[in-house]
Amino acid sequence: MKLLFVLFSLHIILLLNTNCISNGWKCVNECPNQFGEYKSGVNDRYYGATKKSPHWSQQIFFTGNLFPIGKGKVVYGPEEPGYKRALIDTGDSYDGNFDWNSEGKYSNYSGEGIYTTANGTITKTIWENDDVKLGAPVEKQILNGMTLNGNFNSEGYLCIGNCLDGYGVKSYKKADLYLVGNFKAGKLEGTGSFFNGEIFLRGTFKKGKLDKGDIFCTRKNENYCSIILEYYQENTNTRYLGYLDISNLPKD
Numbered sequence: 001m002k003l004l005f006v007l008f009s010l011h012i013i014l015l016l017n018t019n020c021i022s023n024g025w026k027c028v029n030e031c032p033n034q035f036g037e038y039k040s041g042v043n044d045r046y047y048g049a050t051k052k053s054p055h056w057s058q059q060i061f062f063t064g065n066l067f068p069i070g071k072g073k074v075v076y077g078p079e080e081p082g083y084k085r086a087l088i089d090t091g092d093s094y095d096g097n098f099d100w101n102s103e104g105k106y107s108n109y110s111g112e113g114i115y116t117t118a119n120g121t122i123t124k125t126i127w128e129n130d131d132v133k134l135g136a137p138v139e140k141q142i143l144n145g146m147t148l149n150g151n152f153n154s155e156g157y158l159c160i161g162n163c164l165d166g167y168g169v170k171s172y173k174k175a176d177l178y179l180v181g182n183f184k185a186g187k188l189e190g191t192g193s194f195f196n197g198e199i200f201l202r203g204t205f206k207k208g209k210l211d212k213g214d215i216f217c218t219r220k221n222e223n224y225c226s227i228i229l230e231y232y233q234e235n236t237n238t239r240y241l242g243y244l245d246i247s248n249l250p251k252d
Helices: 002-013 222-232
Strands: 025-027 035-040 045-052 066-075 093-100 107-116 122-128 137-141 147-151 157-161 166-172 178-184 187-195 199-206 209-217 238-243
Touching: 025 066, 066 107, 147 157, 209 222, 222 238
Parallel strands: 209 238
Antiparallel strands: 025 035, 035 045, 045 066, 066 093, 093 107, 107 122, 122 137, 137 147, 157 166, 166 178, 178 187, 187 199, 199 209
16 A cells, blocks of 8 residues: 555645645626636636635735636636646536635635546545545546445545455545555455556555556656656566546446
8 A cells, every 4th residue: 555655645746746726816807796607827717706805905916816606617727837736637627605714814625516637537525624624525527437335434544345455545635646446444355446547557456555567657747657667676576558538547
């Protein structure tokens, strides 16, 4: 499981550089009663209801002090050169309810909503402070074609089957991440597959690490792929098969 943690952590680290929610929105055309189409300072688009922040003046942000509050949909646009958002990719979207954060300064995901990643993972659940609400019921469509129904546990994982000692399917919050196969002590053991939005592993696992099988990069990111290959270079039972398009992920 250490390798899987490393892979997932690396995926997260690559994304941790800027804020999740854009600060301030500006009406694109006419927005009667503060409802309509808006654009943020980083090219995100939002359609829905907004309210003025009670804490920030109009001059705080170049785009104003309006924030999504109520029902609406945001689609995350191109990032600034040299930067990556935290836990968000260009093309991700959230369609649902927004409310003020605990300080009443910014809006965040709150209540029922659907998050769709750029890759196509769909998470329908209850949201709290921009994150999935732990313990909340969830319907999640992952990229191997399966639809998972259940509840997030205290660590944010959704498990169908037996993800401790048996066969199961495991996924994490709104991420593309999923593990499918036989588990022992909570780690993949035996036949299984692993996907984190960047790398797809398929074959035989031992203590959570791919022991024999195939490695694919699902993004054209040579630096990331080279790190994975370094990790497995001493294992002659694994083979790197190059780029795999997301649409061609095996259906479990």
